Amino acid sequence: DGGITQSPKYLFRKEGQNVTLSCEQNLNHDAMYWYRQDPGQGLRLIYYSQIVNDFQKGDIAEGYSVSREKKESFPLTVTSAQKNPTAFYLCASSIEGTFSYNEQFFGPGTRLTVL
Amino acid sequence: GEDVEQSLFLSVREGDSSVINCTYTDSSSTYLYWYKQEPGAGLQLLTYIFSNMDMKQDQRLTVLLNKKDKHLSLRIADTQTGDSAIYFCAERSTASKLTFGTGTRLQVTL
Numbered sequence: 001d002g003g004i005t006q007s008p009k010y011l012f013r014k015e016g017q018n019v020t021l022s023c024e025q026n027l028n029h030d031a032m033y034w035y036r037q038d039p040g041q042g043l044r045l046i047y048y049s050q051i052v053n054d055f056q057k058g059d060i061a062e063g064y065s066v067s068r069e070k071k072e073s074f075p076l077t078v079t080s081a082q083k084n085p086t087a088f089y090l091c092a093s094s095i096e097g098t099f100s101y102n103e104q105f106f107g108p109g110t111r112l113t114v115l
Numbered sequence: 116g117e118d119v120e121q122s123l124f125l126s127v128r129e130g131d132s133s134v135i136n137c138t139y140t141d142s143s144s145t146y147l148y149w150y151k152q153e154p155g156a157g158l159q160l161l162t163y164i165f166s167n168m169d170m171k172q173d174q175r176l177t178v179l180l181n182k183k184d185k186h187l188s189l190r191i192a193d194t195q196t197g198d199s200a201i202y203f204c205a206e207r208s209t210a211s212k213l214t215f216g217t218g219t220r221l222q223v224t225l
Binding site: 004031035040041042043044045048050058090092094096101102103104105106107108109111 | 119121123146148155156157158159160163165203207211212213214215216217218
């Protein structure tokens with residue numbers, strides 16, 4: 001079955017610790033995305049990557065870092081510099097290109113709680 | 116920058132129609148989307164519309180696009196309890212990036 005997976009589903013960390021969220025897809029998609037979801041604020045784009053070894057900052061990149069060493073994987077690190085990291089994090093992927101409706105497929109999400 | 120707005124909450128009775136509204140600011144949007152999010156889960160694409168269309172119908176779903184007013188709506192006919200979820204409007208103005216609205220929580224009552 002093709003899809004996009006995120007692990008773990010729930011993550012607890014102490015304040016001041018870095019934490020890495022996993023995102024893997026086997027859809028052969030070029031583009032991958034990380035969003036943060038907070039109640040009443042919708043989805044905000046953190047980082048995205050259109051191709052391996054390249055990525056761009058989204059609207060709220062401060063305090064986060066990413067890597068894209070493999071097409072299938074796009075891990076997100078929440079660093080201690082992120083002032084309010086407790087949130088629901090969603091990863092997505094899509095085919096690339098302008099001549100398509102380019103559906104973004106979403107993973108099930110990781111709920112991060114910083115204590 | 117792009118901005119997409121939705122009302123936060125809508126309550127309807129089972130069997131009635133639901134209408135969820137969305138406004139956006141970017142006139143260069145090429146595609147507009149409606150996504151559904153069940154509690155504690157990721158988003159699933161419900162439907163989309165290309166910017167040169169006014170309407171799209173797909174079973175119980177009807178999407179209306181008023182490009183002049185930058186207004187998008189999603190009508191769900193014969194709303195069921197299983198339709199209770201958060202509905203996100205999104206627009207695409209560049210090849211890769213989507214801008215999402217705040218989401219509308221639809222509550223279906225018996």
